[in-house]
Amino acid sequence: MYHKTMFFMFCLVFVTLFSIPSFLVYADDDHKENKRGNLLADGNGDNDDNCQQKRKQDHHRDGDHGNGSVKSLANPTYQFQCGACHFAYQPEFLPESSWIKILTSLDDHFGESVELDAESEKIITDYLKSNCADHSTTKRAAKIMKGLGNQTPLRITQIPYIIKEHHEITPDILKREFIGSLSNCIACHTTAEDGIYDDDNVKIPK
Structure with a gap:
């Protein structure tokens, strides 16, 4: 016990x-x-x-970066062919009608003649149409479409929403050596290639 x-x-x-x-x-x-x-x-x-x-x-x-974001590029053919001459813009910056107009007038692509083989043209067309602003679910794409109405802009810099977002950028700033124009997104948006356009990642060159 x-x-x-x-x-x-x-x-x-x-x-x-x-x-x-x-x-x-x-x-x-x-x-x-x-x-x-x-x-x-x-x-x-x-x-x-x-x-x-x-x-x-x-x-x-x-893959969710907030209001200032779009999907990062996921098409090597588009990146290679279009990015060889200028910044390869994410498809969500323009509606399908705009991309179709651009792709059907490559012989006069803003003053230049662009030649694509049939396979590359099809790949790029399918990619842009599938990921354009009117087929996107991102907040930025929705804002772009909301301000367009019946417009079919051929330039991203003609989009009302983009113009409004850059209203404080003066012509003198755009003329700076490392900027050149409003279309040179990567000059100030340091994470533009990743589809991130939040203000926190903006650095305007002196």
């Missing part, structure tokens, strides 16, 4: 000693999580910037 009692007491002490720290660890974790949530909700706290940066990284990894 004595041995059974001692064994019982030993087990009780053992369980108590190892359970309390575990309980305290979980309780402390819950406290930290609640505190972090409250700080984020209030917009305060030393970790707020780090958490915000983490969310941006998550959005980037998931």
Whole structure:
């Protein structure tokens, strides 16, 4: 009987000693999580910037970059053929009708003659039509389409939404050596090639 009692007491002490720290660890974790949530909700706290940066990284990894984003290019033929002469714009900047007009007048492509083999032309046409502004679900594409009405612009710089977004950019700024014109997106939008056009990533050359 004595041995059974001692064994019982030993087990009780053992369980108590190892359970309390575990309980305290979980309780402390819950406290930290609640505190972090409250700080984020209030917009305060030393970790707020780090958490915000983490969310941006998550959005980037998931392909969701916010209002200033479109899908990154995913067609090597389009990138190679069109990007050889100028910045390869994401298809979502123009509606299907605009891309068709551009592709059917390559013999006079803004003053230049562009020659494409039949296979490349088909690949590029299918890509642009499938990913154009009126077939996109991104917020920026929706804003572009909303401002177009019945227009069929041949230049991205003719889109009302794009003009409005750049209304503070003066002609003198556009004349700077490393910019040249409003069509040179990559000059200021440092992450344009990735489809990210948020203001946080804009750096205007001096």
